[in-house]
Amino acid sequence: MEDIDLTLLKPAIETYIPMSRSGLLPALHAAQKLYGWISEPVATEIAKALHVPLADVHGVIEFYSLFYNEPTSKRVFRVCTDVACALKGGDGILNHLCEHHGLKPGQTKPDLSLTIEPSPCLGLCEHAPVALVDGQAETNINLKKSTYELGYPPSRVYGSIRLLTANCGDGITSLAKYSKYSAFSKALGMKPETIVNEVKASGLVGRGGAAFPTGVKWEGAAKAEADQKYVICNADESEPGTFKDRILLLDDPHRTIEGMCITAYAIGASKGFIYIRGEYPYIVPVLENALNEAREAGLLGRNILGSGFSFDIEIRVGAGAYICGEETALFESIEGKRGFPRIKPPFPTTHGVFGKPTVINNVETLCNIPLIVAKGSTEYRKIGTEKSPGPKLFCVSGDVAKPGMYEVPFGVTLRELLNMAGGVANKKKLQAVLFGGAAGAFATSKHLNVKMTFEDLRGVGLPLGSGVVMVFDEARDMRQVLKSLGHFFAHESCGKCYPCQMGTQRQKEILERVASGKVVDGDFVRLQDVGWTMTDASLCGLGQTAASAVLSAMKLWPEMFSLESDSLLSKKKISKTIVNKAVKAKAKAQTVKKVVAKKANPKTAKKTTTKKR
Amino acid sequence: MTENFTLIIDGQEVSVEQGKTILEAVRENGKDIPTICFHEATTANGLCRMCVVEVEGMRVLQPACIVQVANNMKVQTKSEKVIRARKTILEMLASTMDLSNAPEILTMMDEYGASAERFPGAERRESTVIDDNPMFIRDYSKCLLCWRCVQVCAEDAQYTFAINFEGRGFETQIGTFFDKPIPETSCVLCGQCVGVCPTGALKPKRQFMLEQGMSPNEISVLNTGRKRRK
Numbered sequence: 001m002e003d004i005d006l007t008l009l010k011p012a013i014e015t016y017i018p019m020s021r022s023g024l025l026p027a028l029h030a031a032q033k034l035y036g037w038i039s040e041p042v043a044t045e046i047a048k049a050l051h052v053p054l055a056d057v058h059g060v061i062e063f064y065s066l067f068y069n070e071p072t073s074k075r076v077f078r079v080c081t082d083v084a085c086a087l088k089g090g091d092g093i094l095n096h097l098c099e100h101h102g103l104k105p106g107q108t109k110p111d112l113s114l115t116i117e118p119s120p121c122l123g124l125c126e127h128a129p130v131a132l133v134d135g136q137a138e139t140n141i142n143l144k145k146s147t148y149e150l151g152y153p154p155s156r157v158y159g160s161i162r163l164l165t166a167n168c169g170d171g172i173t174s175l176a177k178y179s180k181y182s183a184f185s186k187a188l189g190m191k192p193e194t195i196v197n198e199v200k201a202s203g204l205v206g207r208g209g210a211a212f213p214t215g216v217k218w219e220g221a222a223k224a225e226a227d228q229k230y231v232i233c234n235a236d237e238s239e240p241g242t243f244k245d246r247i248l249l250l251d252d253p254h255r256t257i258e259g260m261c262i263t264a265y266a267i268g269a270s271k272g273f274i275y276i277r278g279e280y281p282y283i284v285p286v287l288e289n290a291l292n293e294a295r296e297a298g299l300l301g302r303n304i305l306g307s308g309f310s311f312d313i314e315i316r317v318g319a320g321a322y323i324c325g326e327e328t329a330l331f332e333s334i335e336g337k338r339g340f341p342r343i344k345p346p347f348p349t350t351h352g353v354f355g356k357p358t359v360i361n362n363v364e365t366l367c368n369i370p371l372i373v374a375k376g377s378t379e380y381r382k383i384g385t386e387k388s389p390g391p392k393l394f395c396v397s398g399d400v401a402k403p404g405m406y407e408v409p410f411g412v413t414l415r416e417l418l419n420m421a422g423g424v425a426n427k428k429k430l431q432a433v434l435f436g437g438a439a440g441a442f443a444t445s446k447h448l449n450v451k452m453t454f455e456d457l458r459g460v461g462l463p464l465g466s467g468v469v470m471v472f473d474e475a476r477d478m479r480q481v482l483k484s485l486g487h488f489f490a491h492e493s494c495g496k497c498y499p500c501q502m503g504t505q506r507q508k509e510i511l512e513r514v515a516s517g518k519v520v521d522g523d524f525v526r527l528q529d530v531g532w533t534m535t536d537a538s539l540c541g542l543g544q545t546a547a548s549a550v551l552s553a554m555k556l557w558p559e560m561f562s563l564e565s566d567s568l569l570s571k572k573k574i575s576k577t578i579v580n581k582a583v584k585a586k587a588k589a590q591t592v593k594k595v596v597a598k599k600a601n602p603k604t605a606k607k608t609t610t611k612k613r
Numbered sequence: 614m615t616e617n618f619t620l621i622i623d624g625q626e627v628s629v630e631q632g633k634t635i636l637e638a639v640r641e642n643g644k645d646i647p648t649i650c651f652h653e654a655t656t657a658n659g660l661c662r663m664c665v666v667e668v669e670g671m672r673v674l675q676p677a678c679i680v681q682v683a684n685n686m687k688v689q690t691k692s693e694k695v696i697r698a699r700k701t702i703l704e705m706l707a708s709t710m711d712l713s714n715a716p717e718i719l720t721m722m723d724e725y726g727a728s729a730e731r732f733p734g735a736e737r738r739e740s741t742v743i744d745d746n747p748m749f750i751r752d753y754s755k756c757l758l759c760w761r762c763v764q765v766c767a768e769d770a771q772y773t774f775a776i777n778f779e780g781r782g783f784e785t786q787i788g789t790f791f792d793k794p795i796p797e798t799s800c801v802l803c804g805q806c807v808g809v810c811p812t813g814a815l816k817p818k819r820q821f822m823l824e825q826g827m828s829p830n831e832i833s834v835l836n837t838g839r840k841r842r843k
Contacts, residue, residue: 043790043791054774055777056774058777058779058788058789059778059779062778062779062781063778063781069791490782490783491782492782493783495758495780495781495782495783496660497659497661497662498660498661498663498705498706498757498758499698499701499702499705501758501782502706502708503701509735529697530701530705532701533697533698533701535673536673536694536697537674537698537702538673539659539660539662
């Protein structure tokens, strides 16, 4: 093990010292870049420099999956084992890599030359199976042919319109090609309240999953009185199956930046943050470069284009926590804390980051803003439907012939979208579609003619969520998919409120039994009670949707969750062997009804499981 | 003078001072709502969700310890949804930790008909007792993460910041900087964390020793080297 040279640390974290606690995540990232992990003396130095209590620094390191307080290599292979990659053999790749390097998942070589670990969704689902190697995207891994692509992930952009994606698909767009923020220039000549009204009139609602009316949000922040307001771009895209923000930021960063500039002018904010997930390290330099281009062109900074309006943007990088996509948890993270969601109200529009009025919008939402300002709300509303105006990006992955990001107007049917994507791959039949991500719900072939709008989907109980359309063919064992979702939420629960902290764990355990055909008596009702308790009583959106896909599967395929072999047999897809296994398991389960306590020393067990799946 | 609000709690009209929480409103009117993490001396965080109630017009259940009353608010404190949530939370707690020193929660389990064995094969949060200082022991097998100890150690009382969280989700535990023993932290042994612990996870050393079967004399010898006078 190399010695830890503390003299290197000070110059590396110097810029973050004036930020005090808010500089904690950037400082920890910088330290980890230097040493590969954060040892006790390094954490102590950072705590002293930023004036943060030692225990708090430790608490923050422990919260984020991508921070390590045990010896870890600077070289980490992160293999995605989440839903879309699991379909394409992600687990096999992890095992292959581990075997090849003589490591177990989550282990580091004694000489710190390599760490290999499984990872939650890396947002590269259209290129599954994938990994993140030395901060670069390794995509379309094929073990049989020993092939893969390394570097910027290629963008597969399709669909029937190209408004938000006009510059996507051909690599990074420079400012020269994007043109000089004409919508922002137009906005600077308008009254801020006129812009807010235009956005309200456009009918734009948030594209991150919650579908809150953007103009209403802006109005709240615009009216709030404060010495400082903020605009935040939520680029913590972590919903399994979602990758649209990655493509938008990588291929066309200026559209998002322009959207932020207009937002800031409309609500009177002088400072912005782009909070990007830690699993997208390769986008950070692209964003930095785009911000510099904008600054040099006088589109960011003081007195922009002589208007008297000043605004600049800082990039913040997450560190492996799905929960930080929840807006208030994201604020906490920017403030240098564990990503615990806050109680709402008060709402971000009046009490956001640093307690100041804040507008936080998803990348895709912000990309709509230049379009609305340039076209005017009347023209914008001609796209899509009356109640769901505008263009929409769908992330199509799984068993389709042409996975990728599809831009379509709201109102196309699921059938039309799947046809664009070449239908189910390998001429197989459709079994199910996961809508809206891990926090979404399952659709089947009976939903093919549903129009993809907020109102139509709501009518059939499907959430649009973040635009995930993940396809499963007839041969897929949906119980494995559910197990994967269960693992995801148990790994990503922040642990703040009881229903989600314990419910995601219990849900995972029951889904593991379901997947291995070892359900015990009462598991159906047990799973339902856990699911509804999380849905009804959790503190934040993560917990409230952590059972959404599972509950939808229980409605569609109740026989999957029970021991009734008759109903199992009636379902052709489930083979006889599984039924036999299930019947045997039931007999066995009768004898193990007692609560079985885990016997292993939990202190050591905890250390090996905390940050792994 | 603050105005009074009129609201309907479980079908009964009550008048409550503006700014009060639903929990206060209910307790002032002679009824009760169960709570676990709530404590008058600490900031309410709405963690345990035992106090959730159904408020008409709200999509999800609301924590009564935080949500303030509003005029014409309609609250149900014992609806089917509420009961299912409370019962399941209690059952999950019992499947996760050692509640033997938490009589209040055991009483709640009886009230709600919650079974301690509802979740067969459930992983429990277990750890060995940490005995690293002269004043108190830490038995995190009994910890239900109410956060009170962390809060009184920080801005709610002492501003000592000796303890914080480890891990996340189900794996969360209270801990010190790099698991250091208490005497090596900023802890000043004020004892406030022990005072607010509801489950015996933090316990005065003397009480712990008595429970271990030691006599007062034996403890006295350990402490001072002398026997007690009487």
